[in-house]
Amino acid sequence: MEFLFVVEVDLEALSKSNKFSREEMDKIAFQDFESLGKLEYSIDEKRVDEILGEKAFCGGDLPEDVFQDLETQLEGETSGSYFWNDKEAADKFANFCEKEEVKFEMKSLENQDWNEKWRENFKEIIISENLKVTPSWDKKEDNTKEVFIYPGMGFGTGNHETTYLCLKLFEKIVEELNESDRCLDFGCGSGILGIAALKKLKSSVDFVDIDVDALDNCLLNLQLNEFEDYNPYHELVLRDRYQVKEEAFPIVFANILENVLLLEREIITRSTKKKGYLIISGLLKGQETEILKAYEKEFKLVEMEVKGDWVALLTQRIDS
Ligand SMILES: C[S@@+](CC[C@H](N)C(=O)[O-])C[C@H]1O[C@@H](n2cnc3c(N)ncnc32)[C@H](O)[C@@H]1O
Structure with missing residues (x-):
């Protein structure tokens, strides 16, 4: 030795x-x-x-x-x-x-x-019996229960409480969603949340981030999860170029800081379909009050999850 x-x-x-x-x-x-x-x-x-x-x-x-x-x-x-x-x-x-x-x-x-x-810091993360996040080097074969991630590149290895909580909340509504439901991963980082949606639904995801490196990492992770064939249907868009589509999304993730959630409230709201779900995180305990207040005209709170100092919200857009 x-x-x-x-x-x-x-x-x-x-x-x-x-x-x-x-x-x-x-x-x-x-x-x-x-x-x-x-x-x-x-x-x-x-x-x-x-x-x-x-x-x-x-x-x-x-x-x-x-x-x-x-x-x-x-x-x-x-x-x-x-x-x-x-x-x-x-x-x-x-x-x-x-x-x-x-x-x-x-x-x-x-x-x-x-x-x-370094690798020891990235072990698989179990969200539920139907969903786990696995580092790239432990990938055996592709399947719908595992999201594979190249750790250490973009934010979103599953290690952070907020990512974990978003996935946990997503699991709660997945049965209710239709396979054709499209998803928006706003502030996608590594793309972990949108890729989880792709594993469970058969539709497409729009990935949006302000950081071009995050989008590069997201593309690598899409390939790692063997979604390259779907690529024409996915969009990886820089925030500056993102425009709300006519048909809004039935499921939207926004795991970004409180101030960004406030700044981007309008675009996030317009991107979420009526009766659609918006999963919000990036909030430290206590910050949910301000966010719920800012979003209360269009969204109702369905469920809140807490882990450590962090909070995530499952909200649903009001149908009016
Ligand atoms: C905390 S990470 C979340 C990554 C991943 N979605 C997850 O849940 O682990 C937040 C991401 O939002 C991006 N971001 C920050 N401000 C943004 C904005 N105004 N619009 C879109 N993305 C933004 C950051 O570059 C970062 O990749």
């Missing part, structure tokens, strides 16, 4: 001691002691949500300012963990730290397959 020998410099103590800056420490470890690299800190999704709240709920790519925000808030939680693959080299750097009175800790780590480790 391969090991990494790690010397973890206590960066907080280092900055208090005023002896070396972080940059100087990097230079010493890399140039003078030939460290192979520095372990980056990693944090789980829950901690990111805790720090960024609503801002964590973006498309596939985090904007630069959100990254910066995260980095600022994580100051002090980072560690200067330099590593080597032989113990003697790590010991030399540790001796230097000791001599210079730099606080540190020594560790050895199993050299993991980081690709494998």
Whole structure:
């Protein structure tokens, strides 16, 4: 078994001691002691949500300012963990730290397959006995009970509470829908919700997003789910080019932030057929009140689901 020998410099103590800056420490470890690299800190999704709240709920790519925000808030939680693959080299750097009175800790780590480790974050997600989300590498054969997704590209791996809740609510009405019912996935990200609809209904889906990369990812996921033959019937549309069709949709998904749901209220409403269902999410607990108020003239609440801090609403367009 391969090991990494790690010397973890206590960066907080280092900055208090005023002896070396972080940059100087990097230079010493890399140039003078030939460290192979520095372990980056990693944090789980829950901690990111805790720090960024609503801002964590973006498309596939985090904007630069959100990254910066995260980095600022994580100051002090980072560690200067330099590593080597032989113990003697790590010991030399540790001796230097000791001599210079730099606080540190020594560790050895199993050299993991980081690709494998990343994959461990994406396990299948069971929505019900009739629907689950499976990462692409676990696909065996195509079937109507599994939505296959290339994880990590567009928002919508099924891991996020809001995606899960939308799928759960969709499952509640699927029996009521006709196979010919068309669907609109507004803010489609990876396309996960619309693809779930395609697996259950035999009709077509319009996928809309403001982000061209999300639409690219959505197309890949459509192909992964073997829907390329239907492609002429699906539309993948950039939001700027989206226009409400004469015939509105019996089922619409809109898993987007509260402010976007308010901004896009008119187009979402006009896109939903009378008596049709609109599944809304992207709402933190408490935000549903404002949304229900904004949509109350045209929609009635059928059911609400909550998971963690997030809420999803199943609403139905009033027939008047
Ligand atoms: C939270 S993700 C949801 C993705 C996927 N539908 C799911 O449920 O997992 C929201 C998506 O909405 C897109 N979006 C944001 N504002 C939008 C707008 N005004 N119109 C359409 N899409 C928008 C984002 O680019 C992002 O892909």
